[in-house]
Amino acid sequence: MEKSKEKVKLAYEALDEKKGEEITIIDIKDISIIADYFIIASGSNALQVDALMNSVLEKLGKNGYEPLRIEGIRSASWILMDYGDVIVHVFSKEDRLFYNLERIWRDGKTVSIDQL
Template structure:
């Protein structure tokens, strides 16, 4: 995984944590797919928090010069995807996270702990 995607993952993790996202998971998937290097999965407790998480991730990454290539699901506020190329951020409502269970689907990836993201 390259240094830039690791930096984006670290900044994203911290931005989610700052707004009290629940159960932040970083999954390294670069060895099993060409989609991305990392999936970051988190959830909020309600639609307002989900939106606050999305806004904070975008603002903090923009300050570091990173803009999303694509954003999906903003209107629903139950599963929002922020595509930063090699890092894809999934921010869910609690119910949708359980329903879609991306951690199970991507279980062949390697879960990365916060400390491992420090450059």
């Protein structure tokens, strides 16, 4: 399995295990050089957003993947975890609606975990 798909699957599992809401995978490799995939999830409050981030860090770390950088930890309303070819966005519900990345990246292809 290619590394980016493995990272997506691991991140998805980590988010799902901590009850991340509306987990969305967007394939952007054909429309952007930023990354191959975005994964977007929501938490119901700041504590859950933090728990989702920690779950992703732990699961990917155990499999040898460390983030290049993490942004937004202090606010816990939008945390961006950059794994190079995969970027994980963990939002509060309000910030997810406000920033609406799904709309901004609508030219990408939304894929299910089963399609990977």
